[in-house]
Amino acid sequence: MIHRSILRFAGARYLWWSLGLVLASAVLYVTQGNTQPPNGGTWQGYVLGTVGALLIVWLALLAIRKRSYRTSLGSVQGWTSAHIYLGTTLLIIATLHTGVQVGWNLHTLAYALMCIVIVSGFFGLYAYLNVPDLISANTGGGTRAELFAELFDLDRESRGAAQKCASEIAIAVDSSVARTAIGGSAYAQLFSGDASFFVKSDGTSSALVRNADQQGVVDFVAERLPRAQKGAEAANLQQLIVLLCRRQAVLRRIRRDIKLRGWLKFWLYVHVPLTVALVAALVLHIVSTFIYW
Numbered sequence: 001m002i003h004r005s006i007l008r009f010a011g012a013r014y015l016w017w018s019l020g021l022v023l024a025s026a027v028l029y030v031t032q033g034n035t036q037p038p039n040g041g042t043w044q045g046y047v048l049g050t051v052g053a054l055l056i057v058w059l060a061l062l063a064i065r066k067r068s069y070r071t072s073l074g075s076v077q078g079w080t081s082a083h084i085y086l087g088t089t090l091l092i093i094a095t096l097h098t099g100v101q102v103g104w105n106l107h108t109l110a111y112a113l114m115c116i117v118i119v120s121g122f123f124g125l126y127a128y129l130n131v132p133d134l135i136s137a138n139t140g141g142g143t144r145a146e147l148f149a150e151l152f153d154l155d156r157e158s159r160g161a162a163q164k165c166a167s168e169i170a171i172a173v174d175s176s177v178a179r180t181a182i183g184g185s186a187y188a189q190l191f192s193g194d195a196s197f198f199v200k201s202d203g204t205s206s207a208l209v210r211n212a213d214q215q216g217v218v219d220f221v222a223e224r225l226p227r228a229q230k231g232a233e234a235a236n237l238q239q240l241i242v243l244l245c246r247r248q249a250v251l252r253r254i255r256r257d258i259k260l261r262g263w264l265k266f267w268l269y270v271h272v273p274l275t276v277a278l279v280a281a282l283v284l285h286i287v288s289t290f291i292y293w
């Protein structure tokens with residue numbers, strides 16, 4: 001996991017390298033145009049394209065560097081800091097290489113893939129810098145396993161407390177615990193909340209009712225409270241409501257934990273496969289420009 005200091009690594013060394021590279025590219029770009037407008041086919045265009053392609057290959061190699069623990073080729077922090085700054089310069093270097101001549105062709109496909117990889121990189125950087133704090137604030141520094149242990153205790157205690165109440169309450173609580181769904185598809189993990197159901201019965205008929213965020217079953221039990229006889233029945237219902245609300249809070253924290261960790265990883269499913277597609281499109285771009293030379 002990367003840390004805030006990644007952007008200031010070695011006195012923000014790679015920020016200065018990147019600014020130098022952008023300046024040199026801009027100088028190359030403006031020296032074009034005497035015989036033809038700036039484009040990828042001038043010698044300056046070739047230099048800018050070659051620098052861009054080499055950068056892309058080097059950026060892609062981070063996948064290998066991250067996993068090779070025995071190499072002495074710089075620290076992973078240094079590589080990642082350079083990756084972020086030099087990766088961003090590509091937006092300018094590649095744009096200058098193209099001479100801002102884009103069309104519906106293979107060359108522009110390579111360019112578009114590069115832009116998507118870079119934008120997803122920005123997203124990843126933002127997530128890596130901010131989401132870990134949100135995760136520990138949500139779990140109070142604890143682990144997800146601890147939250148699940150608390151949930152299982154509350155499941156058991158709520159079911160036990162519901163057994164002391166009327167049968168429709170026991171059925172509602174039992175079914176709400178049994179039908180609680182956590183996680184699921186990637187979409188469910190990243191976006192959706194609790195869409196489970198519980199069984200609402202009135203002694204003669206029963207129906208499945210939406211239990212949005214466990215509020216359905218809490219309201220169902222709370223509605224019985226004003227009608228309860230004073231004494232044991234009211235006390236049992238109150239104890240059950242407290243347990244159900246605690247259970248609802250723990251479930252919310254588990255779902256938020258899943259969501260936050262999902263967002264922390266999700267962008268890599270764009271960044272890495274599109275890097276592979278980018279390298280393939282780039283090879284075709286370079287080969288095709290040499291074929292039509």
Ligand code: HEM
Pocket residue numbers: 039040041046048049050051052053056094097098101102103105107108110111114282285286289
């Ligand atoms: C060794 C590296 C590279 C070489 C030799 C190279 C070569 C060329 C050449 C010769 C052109 C001019 C084609 C023409 O005017 O018909 C060109 C244009 C272009 N290049 Fe590259 N390129 C390289 C790297 C890159 C990179 C890294 C990108 C972006 C990911 C890129 C994207 C483009 C685009 C979008 C154009 C404009 C195509 C058009 O006019 O429609 N190139 N490149």
Ligand code: HEM
Pocket residue numbers: 001002056059060061062063064066080083084085087088090114117118119120121122124125128268271272275278
């Ligand atoms: C065309 C440009 C880029 C390419 C080809 C590229 C490619 C890659 C690759 C292959 C990885 C390794 C992923 C893995 O194995 O887990 C990676 C990681 C990463 N990239 Fe990029 N990237 C580019 C630009 C960027 C930019 C502009 C940023 C941010 C502004 C960025 C941020 C990151 C981050 C934060 C990681 C994760 C590092 C870690 O897990 O320690 N990338 N990138």
